[in-house]
Amino acid sequence: MKVFKLIFKNALRHKLRTFLTILGIMIAVIAFGVLRTVVTIWDSSVDAASANRLITRQSVSFIFPLPYAYKEKIKSVPGVQDVSFANWFGGVYKDKNNFFARLAVDAETIFDVMPEFLITPEELEAFKKERNSCVIGADIAKQYNIKLGDVMTLEGDIYPGRWDFIVRGIYRPQNKNTDDTQMLFHWQYVDERMKIESPARTGLVGWYIVEIKDPNKSAAISNQIDALFKNSSAETKTETEKAFTQGFVAASSAIITAMNLMSFVIIGIIMLVLANTMVMAARERTREYAVFKTLGFSTFHLTGLILGESLLISILGGGIGIALTYPIVAGFEQAMPKGFFPFFYIEPITTIMALSAAILIGIIAAVFPIHRTLKTKIVEGFRFVG
Amino acid sequence: MSELIQVQNVSKSYWRDSFEIPVLNNLSLSVKQGEFMALMGPSGSGKTTLLNLIAGIDKPSSGKVFVSGTEISNLGESSLAKWRANNIGFIFQFYNLIPVLTAFENVELPLLLTKLSKEERKKHVENVLNIVGLGNHMQHYPKQLSGGQEQRVAIARAVVTDPVLLVADEPTGDLDRNSATEILTLLERLNKEFNKTIVMVTHDPHAAERASVVRHLEKGDLVGA
Known part of the structure; x- marks a missing residue:
C-alpha cells in the first residue's frame, strides 16, 4: 500500500463532499480563466502596439x-x-x-x-x-x-x-x-x-x-x-500608439478592474470552500491522526497526508477546470458578436495562473488543518468526540 | 527475569482551566520482561494515564519512565515517535482501525515506516493475520468485520513490527463475552508463545484473571502491592 493510495482513499471518503468541492474549484477556475482571458485580450491590444509608431489625432477628441x-x-x-x-x-x-x-x-x-x-x-x-x-x-x-x-x-x-x-x-x-x-x-x-x-x-x-x-x-x-x-x-495631440490604445482601453478600465478583482475574489471564495472541506475532514479524523502518531508516523507524514489530500482535490478541480476552459472560451467567442474581440484565445499565462492558483489554494487550505492536527496531543486526540 | 519497564516516582497532573487535577501521585512500578500485567482500578484512578506514560504517548509531570533501559520520559516528540514505532504495539478499546483501509492495509501501516520491501511487508502481514486467525479476511474492510475480528486486526497491527512491549487499553471493553474470551486467549498466547510483555488496563476481573500479575490503582496510587 502506498501513501498516495491512502491520500486518494481519504479524499474519496465523503464522495459527495469531495465531488462538490472539486466541482466548485472547477467552476471557479473556469470563471477565473474566462475573466482573465477577457482581461488579457483587452490588454494585449495595448501590448501589440508598435513602439515606433505615433498617432496624431484631434486634441479635443478622437471623434473630431x-x-x-x-x-x-x-x-x-x-x-x-x-x-x-x-x-x-x-x-x-x-x-x-x-x-x-x-x-x-x-x-x-x-x-x-x-x-x-x-x-x-x-x-x-x-x-x-x-x-x-x-x-x-x-x-x-x-x-x-x-x-x-x-x-x-x-x-x-x-x-x-x-x-x-x-x-x-x-x-x-x-x-x-x-x-x-x-x-x-x-x-x-x-x-x-x-x-x-x-x-x-x-x-x-x-x-x-x-x-x-x-x-x-x-x-x-x-x-x-x-x-x-x-x-x-484643429490642434493635434500626438502620442505613442501604445498610449493611444491605452486611451481606448481606459474607457473600459472600470469594467476591466472589476473583472480583474472578480477573478481573484472567486479564487478567494473557493479557497475558503476547500479550507472548510479540509478542516471538516481533519476534524473528523482527529482520532485516526492520533492513531497514526501513536504508530510512529511523524509530523512529516501527517503533513504529507493532509497536504496531499488538499492538493489532490484542488489540482483535480483545477485541472478539469482548465481543460474545460478551452471549449468554454471557444463557445464564448462564438456567442459574442463576430469581431467584437479581434482575437480571443487563452494566453499561456492564464493557464499558468489558473494552475498556480489551484495549487496555492490546495496549500493554503491545508495549513489550518495541518496546524491543528500537529498541535493536538495524542491523548487529546483519543479523547476527541467529533 | 529482568525488568523491562521501570516507572520511578512518577506524578502526573492535568490542567482544566486554572485547576490542577492530580492523576498519579509519586507512583513507582516495574514490569518484568515477559510479564503479563493487568492494571485494574475504578474510573479516574489513573490506569490509562499510567499506560500512556509507559507507552510514550504522554509525559509525566515529574519522575522517570524507563523501557528497555531507555528513559522515554525525556525524549523529544520526534525521537519518541520513532521509539514507539520500534518498541511498542498498541491495542485500543475501540480498535481504532482506519476505515478506508482493508485488514491487510491496516496491519501493513506500521511497516510503512520500516525499510522492508513490499514482498517482505506482505509476508509479515500475512503471517500475523494468520496468527490472529484472519487469514481469510485480509481484504475485508473494518465495517465488514465483527467487533472481535476488528480487535484481532488491531492486535495483528500491534504485533506486526515485533515490538518488545504490548500495551492494551480495555481490549475487551467493547466486546461480547465470547469475543472477549477469544481476544484474551490470543493475548495469553502472544505472552506465552511469543514471549511478549503485555501491560493491560481492564475493569473486567475475568480479563485480569488471564494476567500473570495484577496491580490495582486507586486515586493515583498503587494499592495492595
Whole structure:
C-alpha cells in the first residue's frame, strides 16, 4: 500500500463532499480563466502596439477629424519616417451584429506603416490600382467565407448610402496579437464620393499614423508635430500608439478592474470552500491522526497526508477546470458578436495562473488543518468526540 | 527475569482551566520482561494515564519512565515517535482501525515506516493475520468485520513490527463475552508463545484473571502491592 493510495482513499471518503468541492474549484477556475482571458485580450491590444509608431489625432477628441493637408507637414518633421492615415467608416455588413473595424485608409502607405499586416505584393498592387477595392483580414475572410474578387457591400451610417468594395487582398497577421479582423479600403474613394454627396465633409481624416525612425525620440517628435498645429482650428495631440490604445482601453478600465478583482475574489471564495472541506475532514479524523502518531508516523507524514489530500482535490478541480476552459472560451467567442474581440484565445499565462492558483489554494487550505492536527496531543486526540 | 519497564516516582497532573487535577501521585512500578500485567482500578484512578506514560504517548509531570533501559520520559516528540514505532504495539478499546483501509492495509501501516520491501511487508502481514486467525479476511474492510475480528486486526497491527512491549487499553471493553474470551486467549498466547510483555488496563476481573500479575490503582496510587 502506498501513501498516495491512502491520500486518494481519504479524499474519496465523503464522495459527495469531495465531488462538490472539486466541482466548485472547477467552476471557479473556469470563471477565473474566462475573466482573465477577457482581461488579457483587452490588454494585449495595448501590448501589440508598435513602439515606433505615433498617432496624431484631434486634441479635443478622437471623434473630431483632422485636415488631410496635415500629412505633408507631419512628414516634414525630422525623425519621421513615413506617414499614413485612417478614418473610421462604420457602416453595417449584412447584419449589425457583424462587428469588425471598417477603415478608410491611405492605400499607398498603410501597409508600409503597418508591416504586421502581411499581404502579397500582387494583392497589394491590385488593391492600390483599384479605387473601389478593399483588403480584409484573414479572419474576416474565414468568418464570412469571402474570397478574392468577391464584392462586400456596406450599408453606410456615418457615410450614408450603399458602398460596394471588391476584395483584392487578404492580409495575414504577423503574430497572434495582430488584429486580422479589419477591412481597409481607399480613403480617396470615400472622399471623392463625399465631394458629391456632402462637400463639407471632404478632405478630412480620422487620425494619422506616424512611423518614426527612433522610438526613443517619440516624445520630442510628438511635441514637434503638435507645435506645428498650435493655435490652428484643429490642434493635434500626438502620442505613442501604445498610449493611444491605452486611451481606448481606459474607457473600459472600470469594467476591466472589476473583472480583474472578480477573478481573484472567486479564487478567494473557493479557497475558503476547500479550507472548510479540509478542516471538516481533519476534524473528523482527529482520532485516526492520533492513531497514526501513536504508530510512529511523524509530523512529516501527517503533513504529507493532509497536504496531499488538499492538493489532490484542488489540482483535480483545477485541472478539469482548465481543460474545460478551452471549449468554454471557444463557445464564448462564438456567442459574442463576430469581431467584437479581434482575437480571443487563452494566453499561456492564464493557464499558468489558473494552475498556480489551484495549487496555492490546495496549500493554503491545508495549513489550518495541518496546524491543528500537529498541535493536538495524542491523548487529546483519543479523547476527541467529533 | 529482568525488568523491562521501570516507572520511578512518577506524578502526573492535568490542567482544566486554572485547576490542577492530580492523576498519579509519586507512583513507582516495574514490569518484568515477559510479564503479563493487568492494571485494574475504578474510573479516574489513573490506569490509562499510567499506560500512556509507559507507552510514550504522554509525559509525566515529574519522575522517570524507563523501557528497555531507555528513559522515554525525556525524549523529544520526534525521537519518541520513532521509539514507539520500534518498541511498542498498541491495542485500543475501540480498535481504532482506519476505515478506508482493508485488514491487510491496516496491519501493513506500521511497516510503512520500516525499510522492508513490499514482498517482505506482505509476508509479515500475512503471517500475523494468520496468527490472529484472519487469514481469510485480509481484504475485508473494518465495517465488514465483527467487533472481535476488528480487535484481532488491531492486535495483528500491534504485533506486526515485533515490538518488545504490548500495551492494551480495555481490549475487551467493547466486546461480547465470547469475543472477549477469544481476544484474551490470543493475548495469553502472544505472552506465552511469543514471549511478549503485555501491560493491560481492564475493569473486567475475568480479563485480569488471564494476567500473570495484577496491580490495582486507586486515586493515583498503587494499592495492595
